Amino acid sequence: MRDSWMICGQKFALSNLCWPIEEDRAALRIIRALGYRGLELAPFKVFGGWDGVTRADVANYMDFAASEGLSVIALQGILFGANLDPIFLGPKARLALLKHATHVARMAGEFGGLPCVFGAPGLRKLLDLSASEADRIAIPLFRELGSIFKDQGSILVLEANPERYGCEYVTKTGDAVSLVGEVDHPGFRLHVDTGTVCINEENDEALEAYVGTAAHFHISEPNLDSLSITNPRHRQFGDILRSSAYADWISVEMKQPVGDWQTCLHRSAQVIEAYYDVQPGH
Structure with missing residues (x-):
């Protein structure tokens, strides 16, 4: 069996969740050698917090990634470490989210205007609300969030999170499609995650119907395990x-493995080359 792979497509990226931050430069060199062109960032992991991150900090990291031949193409984990309450807890919780989102949107704009993934299953507890009651709160909230991101030249993309992850609101990709349609704002778009699709056993026909409307796409396994051929x-x-x-x-998302993270990177490229990369005749 081959022990190395090379991605040919121009728009494949990999999330920095997969390696320890102290190995950042080594990891970037490996993924670029594998053919990845983009890097998806969890900002808290890079900057160690949210407060005090400056335009210069963002520019320095962009230059660092560029020096290894990579472009920063999206942000994820955008609510991690922000100490926010569930969005349906009350107005105070939603105001705190809007305030934090302003910082994230500014950062995304400074990175060049990026899609920012809204996951955070723990913030999506229904707290005894019905689905329709939750929608009445969520639709204007996400419309306001869309405006915040659009004003900075970026977009917020909604990720369905399955119940397995502790999520209670927008647990299937079809739910995300519906909410994005109801919000109807150019700063709020659909994100598709294959791990969610697999866990929910969502069918291919549904994916075919909505993937063309998505603004961002994650290749992942259930529980963010390493990609499996x-x-x-x-x-x-x-x-x-x-x-x-x-x-x-198209961005690969995997959690940092307990063992060898380098092998995890190489195996991801094997899956991309085998199933997702440019194919003869395409």
């Missing part, structure tokens, strides 16, 4: 992406 759905996902109108970055 034996997961049969990756071939289906790759075929759907290539035949769709989706033309933005």
Whole structure:
């Protein structure tokens, strides 16, 4: 079996969740050598917090990534470490979210205007609200968030999080499609995550219907495990992406493994090359 792979496509990225921050330069060199062109950032991991992150800090990290041949293409984990309460707890919780989102949107704008993934399953507890009651709160909230991000030249992208992750609101990709449609704001768009699709056993026909409307796309496994060449759905996902109108970055998301993170990176490239990369005749 081959022990190295090379991605040919121009718009594949990898999240920095997969390696220890002290190995950042080594990891960037590995992923660029594997053919990745983009880097998705969890800002808290890079900067160690939210307060006091300056425009110069952002510019310095962009220069650092560029020196290794990579572009910063998206932000994730944007609510991690912000000590926020669930959005349905009350107006005070939502005001705190809006205040924090202003910082994130500014940062995303300074990075060049990036999609920012809204996940945070713990903030999406229904707290005894019905689905319709939650929608009445969420729709204007996400519309306001969309305006905050659009004003900075970036977008907030909504990720469905399955119940397995402790989420109670927007747990299926179809739910995210519906909410994005109800909010109807250019600063608030759909994000698709294959781990969620797999956990929920969402069908290919549904994915085909909405993937072309997405603004961001994660290739992941359930529980953010390392990508597996034996997961049969990756071939289906790759075929759907290539035949769709989706033309933005495709980002691999994996948690840092207990063992060898370098092997995790190499195996991700194996999956990308086998199932998602540019194919003959495409």
